[in-house]
Amino acid sequence: xxxxxxxxxxxxxxxxxxxxxxxxxxxxxxxxxxxxxxxxxxxxxxxxxxxxxxxxxxxxxxxxxxxxxxxxxxxxxxxxxxxxxxxxxxxxxxxxxxxxxxxxxxxxxxxxxxxxxxxxxxxxxxxxxxxxxxxxxxxxxxxxxxxxxxxxxxxxxxxxxxxxxxxxxxxxxxxxxxxxxxxxxxxxxxxxxxxxxxxxxxxxxxxxxxxxxxxxxxxxxxxxxxxxxxxxxxxxxxxxxxxxxxxxxxxxxxxxxxxxxxxxxxxxxxxxxxxxxxxxxxxxxxxxxxxxxxxxxxxxxxxxxxxxxxxxxxxxxxxxxxxxxxxxxxxxxxxxxxxxxxxxxxxxxxxxxxxxxxxxxxxxxxxxxxxxxxx
Amino acid sequence: xxxxxxxxxxxxxxxxxxxxxxxxxxxxxxxxxxxxxxxxxxxxxxxxxxxxxxxxxxxxxxxxxxxxxxxxxxxxxxxxxxxxxxxxxxxxxxxxxxxxxxxxxxxxxxxxxxxxxxxxxxxxxxxxxxxxxxxxxxxxxxxxxxxxxxxxxxxxxxxxxxxxxxxxxxxxxxxxxxxxxxxxxxxxxxxxxxxxxxxxxxxxxxxxxxxxxxxxxxxxxxxxxxxxxxxxxxxxxxxxxxxxxxxxxxxxxxxxxxxxxxxxxxxxxxxxxxxxxxxxxxxxxxxxxxxxxxxxxxxxxxxxxxxxxxxxxxxxxxxxxxxxxxxxxxxxxxxxx
Numbered sequence: 143x144x145x146x147x148x149x150x151x152x153x154x155x156x157x158x159x160x161x162x163x164x165x166x167x168x169x170x171x172x173x174x175x176x177x178x179x180x181x182x183x184x185x186x187x188x189x190x191x192x193x194x195x196x197x198x199x200x201x202x203x204x205x206x207x208x209x210x211x212x213x214x215x216x217x218x219x220x221x222x223x224x225x226x227x228x229x230x231x232x233x234x235x236x237x238x239x240x241x242x243x244x245x246x247x248x249x250x251x252x253x254x255x256x257x258x259x260x261x262x263x264x265x266x267x268x269x270x271x272x273x274x275x276x277x278x279x280x281x282x283x284x285x286x287x288x289x290x291x292x293x294x295x296x297x298x299x300x301x302x303x304x305x306x307x308x309x310x311x312x313x314x315x316x317x318x319x320x321x322x323x324x325x326x327x328x329x330x331x332x333x334x335x336x337x338x339x340x341x342x343x344x345x346x347x348x349x350x351x352x353x354x355x356x357x358x359x360x361x362x363x364x365x366x367x368x369x370x371x372x373x374x375x376x377x378x379x380x381x382x383x384x385x386x387x388x389x390x391x392x393x394x395x396x397x398x399x400x401x402x403x404x405x406x407x408x409x410x411x412x413x414x415x416x417x418x419x420x421x422x423x424x425x426x427x428x429x430x431x432x433x434x435x436x437x438x439x440x441x442x443x444x445x446x447x448x449x450x451x452x453x454x455x456x457x458x459x460x461x462x463x464x465x466x467x468x469x470x471x472x473x474x475x476x477x478x479x480x481x482x483x484x485x486x487x488x489x490x491x492x493x494x495x496x497x498x499x500x501x502x503x504x505x506x507x508x509x510x511x512x513x514x515x516x517x
Numbered sequence: 518x519x520x521x522x523x524x525x526x527x528x529x530x531x532x533x534x535x536x537x538x539x540x541x542x543x544x545x546x547x548x549x550x551x552x553x554x555x556x557x558x559x560x561x562x563x564x565x566x567x568x569x570x571x572x573x574x575x576x577x578x579x580x581x582x583x584x585x586x587x588x589x590x591x592x593x594x595x596x597x598x599x600x601x602x603x604x605x606x607x608x609x610x611x612x613x614x615x616x617x618x619x620x621x622x623x624x625x626x627x628x629x630x631x632x633x634x635x636x637x638x639x640x641x642x643x644x645x646x647x648x649x650x651x652x653x654x655x656x657x658x659x660x661x662x663x664x665x666x667x668x669x670x671x672x673x674x675x676x677x678x679x680x681x682x683x684x685x686x687x688x689x690x691x692x693x694x695x696x697x698x699x700x701x702x703x704x705x706x707x708x709x710x711x712x713x714x715x716x717x718x719x720x721x722x723x724x725x726x727x728x729x730x731x732x733x734x735x736x737x738x739x740x741x742x743x744x745x746x747x748x749x750x751x752x753x754x755x756x757x758x759x760x761x762x763x764x765x766x767x768x769x770x771x772x773x774x775x776x777x778x779x780x781x782x783x784x785x786x787x788x789x790x791x792x793x794x795x796x797x798x799x800x801x802x803x804x805x806x807x808x809x810x811x812x813x814x815x816x817x818x819x820x821x822x823x824x825x826x827x828x829x830x831x832x833x834x835x836x837x838x839x840x841x842x843x844x845x846x847x848x849x850x851x852x853x854x
Contacts, residue, residue, distance in 0.1 A: 202599070202602065203599065206595055206596070206599050209595060210593070210595075210596075213593075239715065301713065301715065301716050302713060304714075304715065305682065305713030305714055305715075305716075306713075308714065310684075310853075316684055316853075317642055318617060318620070318640055318641050318642040318684075319617040319639055319640060319683070319684050319685040319688075320617055320618075320620055320640075320642070320684070321683070321684050411593055411594075415593065415594060415595060416593075416594055416621075421618070421683055421714050421715070422594055422618050422621070423715065424591050424592060424593045425590070425591040425715040426590065426591035427591070456589070456592075456596070457596065457599065459589055460586050460599065460600045460603050461603070463584075463585075463586045463587065464584060464586070464603065464607070469587060469589065472589075
């Protein structure tokens with residue numbers, strides 16, 4: 143049997159049609175709740191949703207949504223690796239910010255020419271993310287410190303550290319009222335892709351990287367021995383130990399993979415858009431990743447859909463404000479969606495348990511029937 | 518399309534009924550203003566609010582229509598660009614971006630919409646033929662209130678509380694410290710920031726403002742200057758509790774702060790974002806926009822100190838002397854601490 147927490151964090155999944163029905167129901171339910179909120183605030187829900195969809199369907203906005211989703215998806219994968227192993231890596235946020243800052247400084251120094259610099263920046267980011275995450279892993283395996291506590295604290299330390307590093311006499315360069323790392327030279331910019339017709343804006347080249355990461359994640363967890371050990375440890379540590387899994391090594395490995403993936407989160411922005419780590423660098427992406435991992439049930443495709451949905455919601459805040467609707471409506475929608483997905487999965491799960499029990503008792507009550515008739 | 522309505526303009530927009538339901542860019546006399554705020558938006562009791570005051574004044578006087586959009590915490594530059602594009606493509610002209618965070622986005626979007634006039638507050642880096650940069654000499658105004666603090670302090674110990682440790686707020690610190698030291702070279706100055714980037718909560722955390730000010734007062738300060746946006750209210754509360762003196766920021770806070778604590782505010786460093794926004798909109802309406810940088814310093818009256826309540830009347834002549842020296846160039850104030 144699975145525990146409630148196993149189900150919440152998506153360590154056990156629903157199979158078949160139900161895996162699609164549950165989240166769809168949740169989104170519909172969230173739409174209803176949002177409509178009620180809109181009505182209370184004196185707006186027309188149908189009108190509001192129609193204009194949001196119209197806005198979101200414009201080529202320019204589609205590009206923005208896909209680019210946001212690329213970043214969100216990478217963040218969700220970083221979180222999901224931990225979830226599958228029963229590790230709650232809340233430190234993804236600090237890991238990606240620190241990684242992006244150090245990588246930006248290395249990239250800005252232009253130690254190697256052209257595309258090599260891109261590779262170097264990405265590797266540095268993954269390394270820094272992995273190292274920062276491994277602090278929590280080492281504390282857990284040697285001293286038994288809960289990773290929830292240590293990663294939250296490491297987030298605060300990362301904030302202090304990036305603040306200290308991003309000053310004019312260290313890694314930062316002052317320009318007007320803004321401060322940032324030296325810009326990464328033009329030959330090391332990730333090229334964009336003009337995938338969506340009707341707009342000169344380009345899809346971030348890291349979309350390809352995100353897809354590769356998604357496939358690698360699915361294969362690693364579902365098709366390798368390492369992935370099996372990781373999932374087994376997540377479901378039951380004693381059982382994993384009994385079958386010969388070195389749990390401590392798994393904890394370190396999972397945190398390092400999670401941290402290295404976290405290092406990638408800042409890369410689409412750094413190498414595809416801002417080319418520097420400045421005061422304007424996006425924050426809080428690690429927490430977005432937690433929401434999307436929950437939403438997508440740690441499933442690569444599910445998380446991709448969740449990331450796109452989040453990208454759409456985030457980009458719609460300006461369109462809402464144009465209609466004189468408070469942008470906080472987006473937060474209400476996000477919150478309701480996450481909650482209702484969890485509740486929908488739980489309800490469907492319980493319904494299935496009850497249905498299975500009924501089926502068993504029906505079969506027991508009618509032992510005389512042949513197999514074919516029972517079916 | 519609505520040419521007639523556009524041509525006769527003059528009437529206020531309420532008079533135009535059903536016939537002109539569709540929103541035509543030229544339908545309003547003064548044009549449709551798009552305002553993009555930084556995080557916090559209208560109602561932040563600080564910088565965004567100051568811009569809103571300027572907008573409201575211009576709306577009333579020039580019969581302008583306006584839409585105000587607000588940033589979300591942690592967003593990317595692409596989202597800021599999209600906000601400006603949405604306004605520009607929706608027929609909004611002119612567009613005002615509040616805060617240096619919009620620097621890169623204004624530069625990019627202004628190039629895409631050469632016919633739309635843009636203004637950006639607090640940034641001189643985004644330059645272009647259709648961009649007006651509205652910047653302030655915060656260090657000059659802060660120098661004057663620093664001198665006031667030193668003149669008023671009986672213990673020879675004053676404090677500075679900054680919201681977030683960013684270069685912009687460090688300009689306030691630099692001026693304040695220089696002004697206090699000009700009066701009394703051996704004065705003790707305590708400097709604290711409520712948060713460090715990328716954590717921007719320091720601009721909106723009155724509780725932290727209060728405990729930080731409390732700490733400074735306990736350590737012997739008797740005048741505290743706050744440049745902490747929405748956290749300033751907490752600073753005033755602590756100062757009131759200790760019966761000390763406070764210095765406000767941005768607007769004349771002896772008038773705008775909570776009445777229960779406003780009597781501790783001896784003066785405020787005025788940063789007239791409202792005047793800058795109003796001037797920009799006025800010039801737009803009069804077709805006399807020049808673009809480029811407008812520096813609101815002491816000379817231009819863009820920064821100043823307030824005298825509401827009469828608590829600095831006894832030292833006003835000394836402060837005016839410093840002011841004249843800065844205006845004449847005899848004193849130059851550093852922008853970095």
